[in-house]
Amino acid sequence: MENKVPLRDSKVRDFLRYNRKALSRIYPKGQRVDSANYDPLPLWICGCHMVALNFQTADKFMQVNNALFSLNGGTGYVLQPEMMRSDGFNPKMQQDKKVQYTVTIRAIAARHLPKSDHSIKSLFVEIEVFGLYIKNRNFQTTICSKYGGTAEDNGLNPVWAGRPVPVEFLVCEPELTFVRFVVNEEDMFSDPNFLAQATFPFKGIRSGYRSVPLKNGYSEDIELASLLVYIDVQLGGAAMAGRGHQGELTEYKKSLIKRDLEMGIVMTVFRQKVERLTVQVIMETRQVAWIRTADKTDGVLDLHEIQEVRPGKNSKDFERCKDSKDHQDKTCFTIFYGSQFVLNTLSLSAPTEEDAEKWLIGLELLRQEALAAPTPAIIESWLRKQMYSIDQTKKN
Numbered sequence: 001m002e003n004k005v006p007l008r009d010s011k012v013r014d015f016l017r018y019n020r021k022a023l024s025r026i027y028p029k030g031q032r033v034d035s036a037n038y039d040p041l042p043l044w045i046c047g048c049h050m051v052a053l054n055f056q057t058a059d060k061f062m063q064v065n066n067a068l069f070s071l072n073g074g075t076g077y078v079l080q081p082e083m084m085r086s087d088g089f090n091p092k093m094q095q096d097k098k099v100q101y102t103v104t105i106r107a108i109a110a111r112h113l114p115k116s117d118h119s120i121k122s123l124f125v126e127i128e129v130f131g132l133y134i135k136n137r138n139f140q141t142t143i144c145s146k147y148g149g150t151a152e153d154n155g156l157n158p159v160w161a162g163r164p165v166p167v168e169f170l171v172c173e174p175e176l177t178f179v180r181f182v183v184n185e186e187d188m189f190s191d192p193n194f195l196a197q198a199t200f201p202f203k204g205i206r207s208g209y210r211s212v213p214l215k216n217g218y219s220e221d222i223e224l225a226s227l228l229v230y231i232d233v234q235l236g237g238a239a240m241a242g243r244g245h246q247g248e249l250t251e252y253k254k255s256l257i258k259r260d261l262e263m264g265i266v267m268t269v270f271r272q273k274v275e276r277l278t279v280q281v282i283m284e285t286r287q288v289a290w291i292r293t294a295d296k297t298d299g300v301l302d303l304h305e306i307q308e309v310r311p312g313k314n315s316k317d318f319e320r321c322k323d324s325k326d327h328q329d330k331t332c333f334t335i336f337y338g339s340q341f342v343l344n345t346l347s348l349s350a351p352t353e354e355d356a357e358k359w360l361i362g363l364e365l366l367r368q369e370a371l372a373a374p375t376p377a378i379i380e381s382w383l384r385k386q387m388y389s390i391d392q393t394k395k396n
Helices: 010-017 041-043 058-072 252-265 316-320 322-326 351-373 375-395
Strands: 101-111 125-129 138-140 166-171 177-186 191-199 208-216 222-234 265-270 274-280 286-294 298-302 306-311 330-337 343-347
Touching: 010 298, 058 177, 058 191, 101 125, 125 166, 125 191, 177 208, 177 222, 191 222, 252 274, 252 351, 265 316, 274 351, 298 330, 306 351, 316 322, 316 330, 316 343, 330 351
Parallel strands: none
Antiparallel strands: 101 166, 101 222, 125 138, 125 177, 177 191, 191 208, 208 222, 265 274, 265 343, 274 286, 286 298, 306 330, 330 343
């Protein structure tokens, strides 16, 4: 039961140790006669496997639960972060918190917002980032009325007049952090009325101008409703410290680089034509994927197929494409993969030299790990690939 979970500082380590060898199920206490939900995040952080919530209640905690399990395509389970499976992990140790990412978010506009009981007059967006060791928790935009005035019914295409104010959040543990957008309407008593929301794991967000699909309180899609935002995710101080020669990297710095590769980045891909695609490493299946949209993957390659990751413009792909002249040599690299007799190439250009260096180091680390992986790990990654393949076949 939720009120019997040992969350005190002295008991957390023991509870984490217990959850590494046994399953724990948490459920609401009997006093919640109104079907209210409790915050599942502290329980997930302590390694609890099944945290039961009242699905009939459309609140923030239920939306966070839906966001967590969206990571695995709604299949019903999510692998715990690797750090939580380490004996040294202690969520109560405040001195361990280090800023890994700095994320800047601007709300720009929205469209096709659902109507409340009356005409929509004054809209604002609340942006919230929360998780383990989080700072600067939430931010609220200015009130938006149609064309900056007091006109009614601006749910079709509200725009926040002038240059939107960016808000900066500091993220310490991206594996255990969530980003939430809530569109509200302010009534005559200055109270917020909920209209729509969108909640995502931090691992799932990408830099750039993004159209965020909005959902209702039950996390059901609202047709055509979306929020236009600008997101800029930058490495924080602790992650930047991970730069340098691979041999000099500590295990902690290596894990940060792997997280960055798993987060993904938009790169220029040189193939028959030059395209901008999201490139990321899928850790669960040990693959590198280049993705066009959230639901369309252009291609994948297995990490154990990688023969070499070569820096610079050292492939015929760059020679064929005239646009390669616009990219610096230090931002470019090529992944050679396949058999020794039939090699394929994936030629890429990262946004910066630092990004290219990070990918060169990270891919070599992951390639070595894939080659040295024990048989059970190879079987597990193969099974996961088959499961994802089945899910994709069903969707198609």
